[in-house]
Amino acid sequence: xxxxxxxxxxxxxxxxxxxxxxxxxxxxxxxxxxxxxxxECTRNGSPFGVCLILAGHETGAPAVPAAIGTLARISDFxxxxxxxxxxxxxxxxxxxxxxxxxxxxxxxxGDAKLWSGEPEVEVPVxxxxxxxxxxRLIETMAPPWRLAxxxxxxxxxxxxxxxxxxxxxxxxxxxxxxELIDPLQRLAQLRDILPRFQKR
Numbered sequence: 328x329x330x331x332x333x334x335x336x337x338x339x340x341x342x343x344x345x346x347x348x349x350x351x352x353x354x355x356x357x358x359x360x361x362x363x364x365x366x367e368c369t370r371n372g373s374p375f376g377v378c379l380i381l382a383g384h385e386t387g388a389p390a391v392p393a394a395i396g397t398l399a400r401i402s403d404f405x406x407x408x409x410x411x412x413x414x415x416x417x418x419x420x421x422x423x424x425x426x427x428x429x430x431x432x433x434x435x436x437g438d439a440k441l442w443s444g445e446p447e448v449e450v451p452v453x454x455x456x457x458x459x460x461x462x463r464l465i466e467t468m469a470p471p472w473r474l475a476x477x478x479x480x481x482x483x484x485x486x487x488x489x490x491x492x493x494x495x496x497x498x499x500x501x502x503x504x505x506e507l508i509d510p511l512q513r514l515a516q517l518r519d520i521l522p523r524f525q526k527r
Contacts, residue, residue, distance in 0.1 A: 338364045339376045339427065339435040340399070341392040345501040346377040347488040348444075350418040351471050352399055355411045360434040365401065365414060374398040376422060376437055379502050392435060394424050395506050420444065421505065445510050448483040454514045457486060460521070464493040483510035490517050495524065 340361065346352050356362055368375050377399045378392030399416035407413050424437040450458060458480045465473050470493065472479075479485045491504040494517070507513045 333441045335374075335376075335398075335422070335439050335441065337374060337376050337398075337437060337439060338367065339378055339392055339396070339424070339437045340364065341378050341380045341435065343380050343498065345379050345491075345498060345505055346397040346399060346416075346418045347492055347501075347505060348397060348418050348421060349472075349485060349488055350397075350492055352377065352416040352418065353413065354416070355407065355413050357411050358433075360430075360432045362412065363432065364434060365404065365412065368401055369404070374400045374419065375416075376424070376439060377416075377418070378424070378437075379498060392424070392427065392437075393502060395421060395502075396424070396439075397421050397505065398441070442508075445484045445508065448510050450481050450483050450486055450514070451511070454483075454486070454511075454518065456521075457490060457514055457518060461486060461490055461493070464490075468493060483514055487513035487517060494520070496520070 340354075356365055364375055367373065375398075376396045378394075378396035380391065381393050382391040398419040398421075400419060401414050401416050403415040405413055421442040422439040423442065424439045427435055427437040429435050461480065470489075472489070475485075487504065487510055491501055491513070496504070500520070504513055504516070507516070
């Protein structure tokens with residue numbers, strides 16, 4: 328996702344989940360503050376920031392968001408039969424929030440610095456098992472990028488982010504994977520976690 332500035336003042340959407348670059352986010356919107364967020368972003372074509380909740384909840388009083396999150400750009404929206412607004416947003420660049428503030432309506436805004444994208448690194452042969460595991464997970468779970476080209480599996484960043492989305496990691500582990508800046512280190516940590524999921 329092309330972004331003109333490395334600094335953004337943007338609305339934040341604290342969630343009990345982690346959005347990774349290249350991932351898709353499906354949300355149902357009903358709180359006035361987030362309806363305002365959607366209106367602002369669709370009107371201006373601007374992104375919002377998704378951050379994992381460190382304290383609090385998705386609804387009600389403003390939650391405390393993690394400092395590192397992911398830009399989200401709305402790609403689709405519609406009204407459901409029950410009248411609620413559903414949106415689909417695509418994950419882009421990661422960012423670090425330097426400062427955040429809460430508006431009178433409870434919407435959190437943050438001054439954020441965007442991170443540069445990770446360098447393209449080919450997946451070393453030692454991580455071939457992770458490619459096979461992702462293929463099996465995709466066959467079973469059929470995520471939106473199940474038709475991704477084979478070349479994506481050779482991209483260490485793409486492989487690591489998709490595994491972090493689909494493996495049953497807890498939220499703090501997913502956040503740690505998001506915050507790592509070395510794609511090979513991310514793959515190594517995911518490989519070390521795998522034995523936990525093996526059937527005994």
